[in-house]
Amino acid sequence: MxxxxxxxxxxxxxxxxxxxxxxxxxxxxxxxxxxxxxxxxxxxxxxxxxxxxxxxxxxxxxxxxxxxxxxxxxxxxxxxxxxxxxxxxxxxxxxxxxxxxxxxxxxxxxxxxxxxxxxxxxxxxxxxxxxxxRPASQEAPAGHRQWGAVSIAAPGETACGDGWAVATEGGKVSAVVADGLGHGPHAALASDAALDVFAGDPFAPIESFLPDAHLGLQTTRGAAVFALRMESSGQLKYAGAGNVIGRIISGVFDRSMITQHGTVGVQVRRTEVATLEMPDHAVAVVHSDGIASRWKAEEVVPLLQRDPTLIAAALLWQQSRGRDDATVLVIKQGDALE
Incomplete structure (x- = not known):
């Protein structure tokens, strides 16, 4: 792993x-x-x-x-x-x-x-x-990277209040994006706490992640959090709280991933987990509210065959609000994850 x-x-x-x-x-x-x-x-x-x-x-x-x-x-x-x-x-x-x-x-x-x-x-x-x-002495990684992310701190800040993490194992992928309330160092502490919980057991049942993160963030100002688990079969489970947004895009498919209201570490309801089947050649996009929420799928579709980091960069470059931390995480599905 x-x-x-x-x-x-x-x-x-x-x-x-x-x-x-x-x-x-x-x-x-x-x-x-x-x-x-x-x-x-x-x-x-x-x-x-x-x-x-x-x-x-x-x-x-x-x-x-x-x-x-x-x-x-x-x-x-x-x-x-x-x-x-x-x-x-x-x-x-x-x-x-x-x-x-x-x-x-x-x-x-x-x-x-x-x-x-x-x-x-x-x-x-x-x-x-x-x-x-990479240094010439370092071996090239096997296969193409099937995830990519871009994260930019709010103007005037050196610490980014958003955080993200990815774990892979065989054909499975697990990921989280956290947006600490506000921006700056204290927001970064909140998002870091969410990543600490994720790193402790990245493939724990998603039903338990949000309650564990809620406990882990109670000494912080809290964060919006979105977590997903993608199987090699293409089945995807996700859960979250707050204004981190998920979306599935392919050439013929466009579906938002809706999570509950709340702030992890401050107030959340019982975890609500949703399941869906990823269409062929689709990507999962997760982003913080530093990105405008009403972007068009047509901005991503021409890039579906590109490196996921390039897709993430294009969306942030075109849709950043320009006044907050901004993060976009993109994950491709399929057996290329193996």
């Missing part, structure tokens, strides 16, 4: 080349503290330079979102913008192809060659690029 305790992404607005330098130095310091080799640190810096330079030269309202999960095994980078997009993404990977002037046109192809993981999606309304960088 693998338990992944979630992280948050640090946003860097890229308005000029100095902003690219800030992001690059942040990553270089982090990787050196982990003991990465000079070659791996240099590879990471080059990727950041190319991504950031592309945003400065070609994009509107570009940002880099960077996550450095504990343990020093990986840096996750998202480059996002509001357009104008790339007319031919595949052609843009070819060395010598450039959409600007004064550029040799080797950036995007170099990024893909240097990255440990790479995914990209582009429309006239914006481009999203996902890159993960």
């Amino acid at each position: 693998e338990v992944i305790r979630g992280w948050s992404h640090r946003p860097f607005a890229i308005t000029d080349s100095s902003c690219v330098g800030d992001a690059r130095r942040f990553c270089a310091r982090t990787a050196q503290d982990w003991g990465w080799s000079e070659v791996d640190v240099g590879r990471l810096s080059l990727i950041l330079t190319e991504l950031g330079t592309n945003l400065v030269r070609h994009a509107l309202q570009g940002e880099l979102w960077i996550a450095a999960p504990a343990g020093g095994q990986e840096v996750e980078i998202l480059a996002l913008d509001k357009g104008p997009g790339m007319a031919d993404v595949k052609r843009s990977f070819q060395d010598g192809v450039s959409t600007g002037t004064g550029s040799p046109g080797t950036g995007l192809g170099a990024i893909r060659r240097l990255a440990s993981d790479f995914d990209i999606h582009s429309t006239p309304f914006g481009t999203l690029c996902l890159v993960r960088v």
Whole structure:
């Protein structure tokens, strides 16, 4: 069994080349503290330079979102913008192809060659690029990652009051998203307490998780919590309290997952567990109320075959309210989880 305790992404607005330098130095310091080799640190810096330079030269309202999960095994980078997009993404990977002037046109192809993981999606309304960088000495994980999440702290805060975690075992997946009341360090303490309960027994019956979390959060300000369990067969059970929202999306299916009112750690009713069957090729999306609740399924459907983290980033990028912590967790179903 693998338990992944979630992280948050640090946003860097890229308005000029100095902003690219800030992001690059942040990553270089982090990787050196982990003991990465000079070659791996240099590879990471080059990727950041190319991504950031592309945003400065070609994009509107570009940002880099960077996550450095504990343990020093990986840096996750998202480059996002509001357009104008790339007319031919595949052609843009070819060395010598450039959409600007004064550029040799080797950036995007170099990024893909240097990255440990790479995914990209582009429309006239914006481009999203996902890159993960791991040390060369680290073995690549088996199979494709079937979950992904993006979490951003409220403006002006360094601690994110949202938290998320995922556990996998065979073909099963268990997950939780918690949104501590308010934002800042005290909200983070509440969401951390929910993750502590989850990590203690991630595959405990979902009927018992919410009462156990309620007890575990009683010394905190409380949190909205959503938990789900997905079997390899596609059966999904979920329960929660508060304004963390779940939804199942496929090309032909769109269903919200409704949970009860209340605040875990403060006041909740008896746990209500719901069960549904996941359609083929569907994804489960769970997000905090930092995301607008009335987003359209059409925003996710074109991305269903993409990396789940890219799907999560696209939804947060398009639908963030911009005044609170915001988290999106995406889980794909099917035997690819095994």
